[in-house]
Amino acid sequence: MNCFLRTILLIGLFFGTLNLVHSQTTPIELSKNKVVVGGKSYILHVVKEKQTLFSISKAYGISMRDIMSVNGKAEATVSINEVLRIPFNEEKQAVAPVILKKEDEKFIYHIVKKDDTLYSLSKKYAVGMDLIEKENPGSRQSLPLNSVVKIPKIQQQKDHKVSNVPQHDKKYYYYVIKAGDTQYSIAKEFRMKQKKLRKLNPKLKNRILKPGDWVRIPRYLVPPEYFIVKETPKDTIAEELIVLDTIQEVEKEEVIAKTKVNVGLFLPLYLETNDTINQIITYKDTIEIVTEREPRTIYRKSREFIRFYQGVLLAVDSLRKEGLSVDLHVYDTERDPEKLRRTLSQIQFMDFDYWIGPVYPKTFAVAAEYARRKNVPIISPLSAKNPQINSNPNVIQLNTSMNSICRQISNYVSEDFQYKNIVIIHPERYKHLNEAKLIKDIEHQLFEKGLYWQTDEVSYKKISFDEYGLYGMEAMMCDSCENVVVLPLNDQPKVENMITNLNVLSQRYAIRLVGFSRWQRYTSLEADRFYNLNFSLFSPYFIDYKEEKINDFVIDFRNRFMSEPSDFSFRAYDICRYFSLAASKFGKDFPERMNELDIELLQSAYYFKRVSAFGGFENQGTHLINYSRDYKIRHQVFKPKEKEPEENETVDLLEKSFGL
Structure with a gap:
């Protein structure tokens, strides 16, 4: 193998x-x-x-x-x-440049450190971003570590006093004018037109603003890092207290239930087919000669599942280094329920802690019934539709169902509805679609729960795109507030058509598009459109290649298998690590205590809920992902609420997630 x-x-x-x-x-x-x-x-x-x-x-x-x-x-x-x-030399370390002068008459010389940005330097030295960029071309795009940035010195008036700046509210962010700021630079920084800036701040028409003055910016145009205020440490006197003759209580670590777990992995690897297509048969004097093809080829239907298997192998290695032994049993199910039944009959006397797979509905149904009789937790790693989850308490479904995604989107839209124009754009016939539940959920939140009637600062509209098209959508838009646009469908041609038209409107209106993760795989949709439309979505999976743990995994994968990991590789690694540690820590009761496990995952967000008293578990943990207008992708792990909020109690999800 x-x-x-x-x-x-x-x-x-x-x-x-x-x-x-x-x-x-x-x-x-x-x-x-x-x-x-x-x-x-x-x-x-x-x-x-x-x-x-x-x-x-x-x-x-x-x-x-x-x-x-x-x-x-x-x-x-x-x-x-x-x-x-x-x-690369492991012993050689990157050294910051030596600066003979930290400053002179014109400039302060700053060595770039981790997390430094053009904005943070602008705030630190009270100098406009445009002035810094003028002296350091390309600094808006990137600031390499240990590079030197020249900060222009600006003469400030000693008797100048900073105006009283209002507190940021749900509608506006109050930007403090710095030396070098102009109407053009401020409008450019927040991606808005100067005309709109002057309309929101009439004082700009009559006088030139000085450092210390402020202007208001619509909150939805402001990146979340602008709201982060770094506290400066105050001078304090530390008082040392020495307490004698006391006994310190030491928390005892929970005893690990098991140091070895047995895992069954059922995948359609098509081993026999791969062996067959890699054999070259020739004849010499009626004698059959079989040689192996070089280089070997891989049967197309098994490629992704090989990547899945390789991810599991890396997880097993990592767990072994942490002291947990994983006895992995791999079974090739192909797509044949009968072959799976023969395999199950051969392993009926083996004791497993949990199973991963099978992945196809027909084979999973066979294995799930067998797992129920043997009381073995069985994980569905890929499908979001498992009928067995409703009646089989041993089934654990990792992909969040469409109903749960719709519920999370409706909560996201309706829980931050003030100063918003909520617009539902749907095809002419939509009530038969699974995604139509999203409309029902949003209307339930706004009207049946009475949220819509609690404030006058919200608008809710619904329109058929097939009937009214681009001009109908434009008639629904609001000039003075953010337009939260929801498209409750996954039909690729219709979604692409609607997004193309919305992209045109995004040049004039502030739009936040809310939809589904599947849209990211539509190849004809360019990423620019998602950024222009401030696209937000919920997904159980997200890979941030800027994180060190992701780069470490990619390097380990390349060194071990001489190939690139796929999405399935990351997913398999998370599955094997999470459930092996859960089985080790909690023993046979781990399905009831999965949410107590707090470990770092590569791409997954896990939070499990039992679907009914007699059913299995569904993963309802997701990532809230946002393609921001400043061309950054932000994500926040989102977990469902344990209980419904009390009356008049709302959770500002946008503010918690993105500082908006």
């Missing part, structure tokens, strides 16, 4: 030429992707536009000659998207 699971990591090298012009280089973002080749460590760097071999060598502190030698280059040229191997 080992030779079957081997695949080859191919790094494409594209040939092209970039001129070596020092003055046209852009800031280099250092890569964290490391590989080991022939016992030597290398960093893989992907060449971006306007980067040169000179600028790359300077960024990594490696000579051009060494980079050329490692990559077999005869000339000092690179191509866009070319992957370079950069020699």
Whole structure:
């Protein structure tokens, strides 16, 4: 099986030429992707536009000659998207530049540290972002660690006093004017038109604002980090108290129930088919000669499930390092219920802590019934529709159902409804759709619970796109508030048509589009449209490639399997780790106590609820993902409420999640 699971990591090298012009280089973002080749460590760097071999060598502190030698280059040229191997020395640490002068008459010289942004430097030194960018071209796009930023010195009037700035409220953010700010720079910073800025702040028409004055900005246009206030430590005198003759209570760690768990993994690997297609049969004097194809090919239906299996293997390795032994039993189910029945009859006397899979409905139904009789927890890793969950208490469904997603979206829309214009855009015939439950849930929240009547600062509208089209949608929009637009459908052509038209309206109106995670897979929808429409969605899965744990997993996966992990690989890793630790800690009762387990996952959000008194568990933990207008993707793990809120009690989900 080992030779079957081997695949080859191919790094494409594209040939092209970039001129070596020092003055046209852009800031280099250092890569964290490391590989080991022939016992030597290398960093893989992907060449971006306007980067040169000179600028790359300077960024990594490696000579051009060494980079050329490692990559077999005869000339000092690179191509866009070319992957370079950069020699890496574990003992060599990146050193910040030595600055002889921290400041002079014109500038303060700041060394970039982790989490520094153009905005944070603007706030720290009370200098407009435009002025900093003017002296440091490209700083708005990126600020490389340990690079030096020149901060212009602005002469401030000593007798100047800061005006009283109002507290931010649900409708407005109050921006304090800094030296160098202009109407144009403020409007550009918050992605709004100057005309709208002047309309919200009439004082801009009559006088020029000075540092310390303030203007109000619609809250929905302001990124969440603007609301974060860093507290400056105050000078305090620490008083040391020494208490004698006391006994400190030491919390006892919970005893691990088991140090070994048995796991059954049922996947359609199609091993026999893979062996068959990799055999070459020839004849010599009527004698059949069987040779193996080189390189081996993989049957297309088993590719993703091999990636799933590889993710499980990495999880088993990580658990072993933590002291937990996982006895993994892998069974090839293909897509054949009869083959699965034969397999189950052979393992009927084995004792399992839990099963993962099968993945197809017909085979899962067979295994779920057997797991119910044997009282074995069985995990459905991929499907969001398992009829067995309603009557089988052993079933654990990881994909959140459409009903639960609709409920979460309706809560999200209706719990922050003040100063909003809620617009439902639907096809002419929609009541038969599963997603139509979303409309019922929103109307239930607003009208049957009475939220709509509690304030005059909300509007609710509903329109058929098929009947009224673009002009009908525009008639529903509000100029002076945010338009929360909900599309309750997943039909690809209709969704693409509606989003295309909404993208046109986003040039004039502030729109927050709310929908489903499936839309992200529609290849004809460009990401720019999601950013323009401030798209928000709920999904059980989210991978943030900026996180160190994700990069570590990718590197481990490459080193182990010589290939790239897929979405299934991340998912399998989370499943195996989470449920193995749960079975180890809580024993046979782990399904009832799964929510007590607090471990860091790669892409999943877990929070389980039993669907009925006699049914199984559904995962209702999700990520609230937002494609923001400032071209950033933000996410927040979202868990359902344990109980309904009291009357007049509302939870400002937007504010908690994104600071909006």
